[in-house]
Each structure stands twice: as C-alpha cells, then as structure tokens.
Amino acid sequence: MSAEVATSGLYGLMAEFRGPHEIVAGARLVTEKGYRRVDGYTPYPMEDLSEALELPRSVLPKLVLGGGILGCLLGYGLEYWSAVIAYPLNIGGRPLHSWPSFIVPAFETTILFAAGTAVLGMLALNGLPQPYHPVFNVASFAKASRDGFFLAIEATDPKFDRADTRRFLESLHGVVQVSEIEE
Amino acid sequence: MGFDRPAALDQVPLRIHLGLYQDETAERCHWHLAEAHGLESWSDARAFDGSVSIVQPLIAPLYGGKSAHEVLAAFLGFGDRAGYQVVREHWKGLFGADDFEGRWQRAVHDGVVAGSALPEKPVTLASGDWVRPARQARNPGLEIAFRADPTIGDGRFANNGWLQELPKPLTKLTWENAALLSPRLAARLGIAVSSTASGATTDLVELRYAGNALKVPAWIVPGHPEDSVTLHLGYGRRKAGRVGSGLGVNAYALRRSDGLWFGAGLEIRKTGERAILACTQDHWTIEHETQTTKRHLVRSADLAEFERNPHFAREMSEEPPADLSMYPAHTYRGHAWGMTIDLSACVGCNACVVACQSENNIPVVGKDQVARGREMQWIRIDRYYQGGLDNPETHHQPVLCMHCENAPCEVVCPVAATVHSDEGLNDMVYNRCVGTRYCSNNCPYKVRRFNFFLYQDWDTPSLKLMRNPDVTVRSRGVMEKCTYCVQRINQARIDAKNQDRPLRDGEIETACQSVCPARAIVFGDVNDPKSRVTGQKSSPRNYGLLADLNTRPRTSYLASVRNPNPDMPREAGPGAARASLELGSGPDV
C-alpha cells in the first residue's frame, strides 16, 4: 500500500463510536494495525483508552518534582539570604539563621511552585491554549464534550491512506460514522 | 452658702478681668484682658529666706498678652510701659545708681541676688490654746470630705489635657471626679461597679448635704474610711476652655465656708441611673496567695522578713539562666542600657507619667478613648492592693517597656518594625509599622500603645511649639512605646563624641528618671561595672517582672521592704476579710 501523500486540505479521518466500550475495543485494533498518529476524543478521561493507544507515561510528575525542589530552594534561599546576609537584624534575640521558622514559608513555596508547574506544565505539554484545531471542523464533533466518543487518525501517519483507512475504520464494531477532517 | 453664687460681683460698676482664659469670672466682667503667661513675663520673687530673684521670660508673649505689672503700670499712669522696664525701674531704686547696669546684669545672669537674704530674727512660740482640735463630728451618719483633685488641683488646671488624662494615683480615674466610698458602704448601698468594653460603669448617686444636692458617679476605693465620702474639687467647670469645660461635677456646689474640708450630715442614695467612668485600671488587682493567682508581680516584705532572708524576692519565681537555650545568646559589647525601679521608693505620684508625655509628644486622647483602654501614656503606674479590702496595703509599680533581650514583640512583627539595637534597646520603627497589633498582643507587660485614630492635633499652633523636636510625632495606625528616651541617649552620645570622651554614668537621664522625686528610677549602662544601675541590679532585692517567661527584661525592680510600726493595727492573717474583689461580679480573682 503506497502511502499516498496526504491530500492537501485533509487533516485526517474521524470515526464516531457508539459508546465507551466500543471506542476502547476499536482503539486496540487501530493500534494493532500500526497506526500511531491517533488521538481519541471523549467527554471524560478514560484510562483504558490511554492504555489501548499505548500512550507513554506523562513526564509531568518529574517536572512537578523539579518545580517543587526549585520552589523550596528559592523560598529557603530568600529567607536565608535576607536574614543572614542582606539585612541581618537582631529580632527577639533569635539566631540570624532561624531555621525552624524558615521551614514554614519554604514549605509553602515548594507547594506553590510544584502546583504551578503541574498546571502550567500540563497546559504546555498539551499545547494549550489552542483556540483552533481541525477536529472542530467536523460537524458532529460538538458531541465530544457531551456524550460522543471519537477516534481520529491523522493524515500524516505513515500508514494513512484516505480510502483504506476509511474502510478500516468503518469496519470497526460500534462505529456510527466516519468523517473527513478538513484542515 | 454655696460658692456657686457670684452674688456681690455684679454690684461692682466696672469689672475688668485679666486672665489667661476667658473663664467663668471673665464671663461676668465687662472687659477681659489677655494675660501674658508667667513664662512670658518679667517679674521678681523672694525665696523663703528673703533672697531676691529676677524672673525672666522664656519666650516673648505668643499672643500679645500683658503681665499684671504692665496692666498696673498703665493704670498708674505710666502708659504703655513694658514689664522689663517696670522691673528694672523698681530694682534701680533698690540697688541704687552705682554700677546699676553691672549689678542688674549679674542678677539676671545668676538668677539670684547674692546677699539679699533677709536677716534672721529669733522668735518664740506663743503660749496658749493655739492648737485647737478639729471639730468633732459626733453625729452618726455619713461625713463628706472635700479634697483638692490630685491632678487638676482646685480646678485651676482643668484646661490642661495632660493633667486631665493623668490617672489619679489611687483611683486611676481620669477626666472626671467621683464620690469615693469604701467597699462596705458601697455594699450597704448596693452600689455595683462593672467593667465593660466602653468603660467602667457605675451607679450615679445623689449626695445631699446642708440643703444642697448633687448627682455624682460613685467609685469604690478599698481602704477608704467606712462612713465617709470623698469628693474632689475642681470639676464641673462650665467655661474652662476647650479641654476642661463640662467635665465631672462641681463639688463647690456642696462646699460650705464653715466646713471647707469636711462636714457631717451627708445623705447619699442611688438614683437608679448608671454612668461611665474612664478608669485606666479596671481591676483592683489584689494579689493574694492562692493556688491560682501566685503571680508575684509586686514583691514586698517586712523588714524582719528581709533581714531573715534578703533574697526573698528572687526566690519567689524562677528566672531561666541565659545559657538555657541551645542557641547562643546574643552578646552585647559596648554600652548595654538598663534600668531599675526601686519599689521601696516609689510613692505612685505619677510625675514620671507626665514627664514622659511631655518628652515624647504623647497625645491626649480624651475620656471616651481612655474608657475604652486606649490611653497613650508610655509609662503607667499599676496599683495593687494587698490584704483585706478595709485597710489594704497599697503598692505602686511603674511599668514601662522592659526592652527584653528576648523580646516576644519583635519576633511576631511581620515587617520587622520592631527590632533590637546592639545596645539592647527595643527599637520601634514608626515609619515601617503597618499596625497589625500582634506585638501588643504578644507583649506580656502590655506596654505598647496603638494610635487607633489620628490622636495628634496637627492644627493648633501652640501645640506645634510644645512638641519635642527630637522625637517623631506619630500618626494614625502605628504602634508606639517607651524608647528609654533614645533621643537623650543619642544626644549624649553626640556630645561625648564631640568632646572626644566616653559617656559618663548618670549623664543620660530618662525623662521619667529626671522628674522622680524619690529617685526611684535609675538608668544606665549595665555593661559598666561601676555604674549605679549595675549596683542596683546586684542587690538581692532585684527581680525581673514575669522573668519566668524568659523575656530577659532590661528593666528590673527592687522589691519593696516595709517597716510598719508594730504597734499599728494590721489586718489579721488568713481568714481576714476576703483578699480580693471583682468589680461588681462577686468573689474571686
């Protein structure tokens, strides 16, 4: 099967499934078939679907750990530097390096940076905000946020073929319709 | 007849009033002449031994006032002669023309004319019945006693804000007088005093004496004679000026010329109305030795007990040692300022309170604010009773910022507006303070005062002249407290540096120290082994207030040792009249 270069103006093909079990089964078959540039669209997160598409583990936890450590260092560092180096003051006879006190704001900055990294990292990894995406051109796609389940195979996938892929998708169990996604 | 009736004055055809204020007398006169203040006038005086002193003004009259000399000179036909001329002319006559200028200059410079004392004259005591016993009031019933007010006197100082706001030494009342009575009399009459957020509320009573009646708030004073009621003079003025009008009640309405200071036949009854009084210490704070109230704040012993155990004060509570903490204590090289207050010497006169107010530009806040606990004085005298309510021992304890080495206030300030100097002063940085009031909450001594409103008067011109230019004037929303007169410390340091010498002990006197008539307050360098304050602190009587909290206060107290005459009746020991009384709410505390 010659890999036809994606027809200009075509992003890919979208298959609408009847329900959650159908999309998971279909996704397994799509993956087995060798398609990689595949995405699913569901109204709520589905672990089974992620597994079926063999999505790699998210790198987010490592980023968040890094963010937390950075937050801790920055927070404690600010406290230490301001109290011991920049403007040391005798406050209540306490030692300049009042580490029991300094633990508290440093804990908070750790959480702040970690949480910020989690959110911004998630958005960045997802490429959001992204106001436009070709899948929105599919008329029935509005159901994706309501009760629709969609699988989309991009035209840039090596195995993509406009006709073959369409036939394959239509052959899957529980497919309601297959549509073309215009760029 | 009561002094309230001006009677004969109106019969005088021409009435001219020379005075500092357009007061109640000026009201009844045709003319009022603005008098120059004593400090603005030239005059003269004779000391107790007859020595002559020339009185100089400190400032030219601010408002164009005239002294009594100038007014009399005008009446005597000398025209618009200045007071200076009047005094000079008088003494020219007495000194003689020979080198008058030299003698005049010397007299004005020295303040006293040497050798002008009058010769002594021997006298003998006249025999006879010149000592008459006081009139005995044998009638049963109540006695009324009139006294000059402890702060405003006979009323002449009614317009003085500092004196109005100064708490009266025993009652701690401000801005007002009250009918002072004993706890037993109050109990008989059913008078209740209670503490509320807007002030101390008490019963309004009616005093009936010699055909006159007066409604006065009642106030209970432990140790007051049982069948006597004291009323202070000087209040109830109608036209005393901006500050003094309409305060309190006019005791002169009851006072009789045939019994100026006391009289029998007083009747008293509750009117059913309540009144609010501004009292700075709502609780009688009687210390008694029970399980729950062993606070050991004011420590005192009889002479015998002191001789037996000189360290009685130190043993009453535990002061943690400096090296108790696992962190090294801060070391103070150089000067380390500290203070001691000798409770044996302090008589509770309150002079230190006024001195501090004048030195540090402390505002006057008025009756309503004092009633709510917002008085601004940086030093206060706590008054404690000990023993039965009928005849307690009274203790006075001046409390000011302790300048704690481990200051609890400094730790909790979020913006570091209060920090410790390397000489041991707890510095208050007004322009950094944002007013969270955590420092006041965390101060166990409650010496910090907060500017809840803009208490300072920015507008009245004479107040601008009054203020000490070396001390910041605080605005709304910032905390303030005793600074050990840091402006005086700094000035002395500058002077010593200019003269290229070290600071001498005794060179720096805080304002409170300088006016104390009993010399109870001693301030100085605790790092100097030879300073007076170091000597005081090594006394066995020396203890820190609430030192068991490990605040390490730099201000400490010398416990009082009393030596009562063993023949005087004392309150009996345990089992005597209950040692404490809650205001209005029955037993305990």
Next chain:
Amino acid sequence: MSSANPMDLPGAPILGPGHTLGTVTDKIGDVVLTRKTPRGWLGGFAIAFGLLQLMLLAVVNLLFVGIGVWGVTIPIGWGFDIINFVWWIGIGHAGTLISAILLLMRQEWRMSINRFAEAMTLFAVACAAFYPIFHTGRPWVAAYWLLPYPNTMGLWPNFRSPLIWDVFAVSTYATVSALFWYVGLIPDMATLRDKTGSRLLKVVYGMGALGWRGSIRHWHNYETAYLLLAGLATPLVVSVHTVVSFDFATGLVPGWHATIFPPYFVAGAVYAGFAMVLTLAIPLRWYYRLQDFITMRHLENMAKVMMATGLVVAYGYVIEAFMAWYSGNTYEMFMMKNRMTGPYAVMYWCLILCNVVTPNLLWFKRLRTSIPFLFLVALVVSVGMWLERFVIIVTSLHRDFLPASWGMYAGTKYDWAAFIGTIGLFLTLFFLFVRVLPAISMFEMKTILPGSGAHGSGGEAEKAR
C-alpha cells in the same frame, strides 16, 4: 418538593437512576445556559449584593477614620477582625478536603459536590483575605510591605513572624485552589462552549476552555496533573490552617500557647467547612432540583465527616481544660477558670453547646437523615465555630499576665458591618458562580455513571443497588 423523592431518603445511592451522559450534561448545563434568570436567584443576589455594599461602606469608613471605629483596644488588640479571618479560612478547608483528599481516597461521592465546594473555598479565602489587609492600621502600605520584593530600603519581611507565614500560606492556598478549580473547569467550559447557542457565550466559554477538545492525550496529562494537584493540595490544606493556628500558638499568651493548636485548628476548619458545604448544598439541590446528583448519601456522608471532626474538636476542648489544670501553671489555670466562669462564660458554654452537644445528636440516624435538621445543625456549627475563635482570641487576650492591664472587648456596629459585609461578598460571589458556571462537575459525574468505562470496571454507582 415531594417528600417521596427516594434520593432524599436514607440509603439513597450516590447517583439517581436512569441518567445518561446527555441527561447529566443537560441537567447541570441548563442551569447555567438558561436565558431567563430565575426569580429566586435574582432575589437572593439582590440581598447578597446589598450586603456587599455594606462591606464597602464599612471599609471606606475604616480607611478614612481609623481602626478605632472597631472594638479593638489594649490589651485586646485583635477581635472580630482575626476571629472572622480564621472563621473564613477554616470554612474554605472543606472544599479542598473534598476536592483533594476524597479524590486520593477514591471516594466517588465527592464528584457531585467538589465543584461548588472548591468554589466555596475560593470565595471563603477571598473573604478571609479582606481581614489581614484591612485590620492593619495602615493597609495602604501593609498591602505590599508584607510581600518580599526588592525595594529602595533594602528591607525584607520578617520571616520569623507567623503573620508572614500566613501571607505565604494563604496566598499559596488561594493560588493553588484557584488553579485546581480552574483546571477542573476547563473540560466543563468546553462542554458549555459546545452546548450553547449564543455566539457570545461560545467565545467566552471557548476562551475559558483554552481550546479543550477532549483529546485522550490531553486527558492523560490532565489526569496526572489533577492527581498531582490533589496530592499537593492535601499537605497544603493541613499546613494552611496549621500556619493560621501558629498565629496563636507561637505567641506567649496563656490560652494561645498550646501545642494542640495545629491539629485542633485543622479539625475545626474541616468541621466548619463541612457545615458550610451543607448550608450551601441543601438549598442548592432543592432550588435547582439536583437531588439526583446530591443525594441523601452525600448529605449523610458529609454529616458523618462533620461529626467525626466535631469529636476531634471536642477532644481539643477537653484536653485544653485538662492540661490547664495538670500543668499547675498559674496563668494557664486562671485562663481556663476565666473562660468557664468569667465575664465571657456565656460565650464559652454556648460554644460547648453548639460544638460538642449538637454534633453528637448526629449519632442518631433519624436526625442525621433529616434534611431540615441537618441544615439547622450546619448553621449551629457555623455559629459555634465563630464562638470558638471568639473564645480563643478574646478571652485569652482580655485577661493575661498583669491584672492591671486587663480589659473588656465588644464588637462595635462597624465590626458587625464589616463581618456581615463579608458574608455579602461570599454570597455575591457564590450566586454569580452558580449563574455562570456549572455548580456540579459534569465530566466527573459522567465518570461515575454506570457503564462509563472510566475506571475499567465502571463506577461505584454501577455497583450500588
């Protein structure tokens, strides 16, 4: 509402029967997208907004005249201001507990209540934040001097002060809660974007949704982020009220200086928070007919959490009293005696009645499953928790070490105006929230529908019944 609704009865499941993905979307989404604002909402909002104006008047008066219009004085430097600050922050904690901790504990019943509970948290924190700024004598500088920023004076905040810990803790809490809440809203805003017919609303919700399209790759990262946020928010919520308790515990005032404060405060916060969640949930579900989503099971579970934390709080009271006696410390013993028999004894005993006696009534199933009774208990607990902060702050300050400095405190009309004003702020924000955003998380509700396939074997809703 007919009392025969099975969702109002004991033993109800966590989700009403017969719902589909579509009906869940419609039932929740229509509340927001309806063009005709219901009269009840307008009336309630008008009252809330009126109370908000009261707050503005109170603030302006305070700023121009001074802190003296409040009842605070020496020695009681803190009164309604800090009582209300702690009260509001405490209320916020239940939202985070529901969002974060119940998520980590895989409690599916959280799905229908976490959205509005988290909103409640944000609004409570906003009301609380009013006080640290405006209770200061100079709020115009306090607003930024409490933050660490480089300045010409070279000064930095004093990091040893619990008030600075508060700044860090509360602002972190506000930020993380806002992020958590917003992240949860992204898919729902996408749903509303797709559901609405109005072009304007499509653009507005579209911007809010950041272009969310429900991509499984996005969900993958999203779920990870959500779990991480829950895992971070859990120690955060414990630390925030611990830090608030440190405002007192690190002070030396008898009655404040107690090591039990951190867990005692955190438990008290969850207690008060769940009371407020109940106070909001019961009218909300009744007015918008959401009984299928917020069932008796939810109400009962919340009542049980409330009771459990109430017992922890009761333990706190008992141990405080015991320790005051056991310590033999003069000041501690007096403090406890003063609380029980002094001028504010009425407040203390009302506190015991509201916080100790009332929740123990929830042992009885009949009371626990009576909706009017639950609502009443929730109000009583809110009042009780306010009294607790009053007792802790005012009775400890008004009589501490030196009897000569003792005083009395009462809230002035300006204190009350500010407090009622913050209630107005809270209600205004809540009414606005209910009108423009889905009060229940649509996508999370879908995960617990039977046969949703969300967790491999279907939701708990499928297993129940």
